Amino acid sequence: xxxxxxxKEQEESDRRRPxxxxxxxxxxxxxxxxxxxxxxxxxxxxxxxxxxxxADWTSKKVQDEADGEIFWKITTGRGPMPSWKHLPENDRWxxxxxxxxxxx
Numbered sequence: 001x002x003x004x005x006x007x008k009e010q011e012e013s014d015r016r017r018p019x020x021x022x023x024x025x026x027x028x029x030x031x032x033x034x035x036x037x038x039x040x041x042x043x044x045x046x047x048x049x050x051x052x053x054x055a056d057w058t059s060k061k062v063q064d065e066a067d068g069e070i071f072w073k074i075t076t077g078r079g080p081m082p083s084w085k086h087l088p089e090n091d092r093w094x095x096x097x098x099x100x101x102x103x104x
Contacts, residue, residue, distance in 0.1 A: 020090075024098025027091045031084065040102045050080045057099045070096045 028040070035047035040057035047054040055062050062070070074092050077083035084092060 020094040020097040021101045023091065024094035024096065024101075027087065027095050028098055031087070032095070035081070040099065052079050054081065058102045058104050060104075062099065063103045067096050067100070070099055 028036070029038070032040075033044055035042075035044045035050065035054045036057060037043040037047070037054075042054040042056040044054065057063075071092055073081075074087075074095055075083065075085045087095075
């Protein structure tokens with residue numbers, strides 16, 4: 001799996017930083033909320049017209065993905081979602097932390 005190339009050490013150390021989750025929420029509100037919705041459920045107005053629909057970050061499917069897999073999808077894009085590799089790496093890891101915080 002492509003996401004496996006990102007180190008588990010990075011994932012574990014970043015997950016423990018609460019400021020990362022808050023920073024990730026800020027990144028999401030600016031860059032992702034239009035499609036993924038303000039609560040990460042994949043129900044933002046532009047996202048409703050996309051096929052496939054944006055991922056519901058609160059879903060079991062997303063929450064069961066490895067941190068590195070989520071990071072890879074953010075970085076490379078997927079389907080109609082563009083690549084976000086232009087965002088600083090720390091912002092992308094913070095976004096992973098924010099997605100994790102939305103677990104039901």
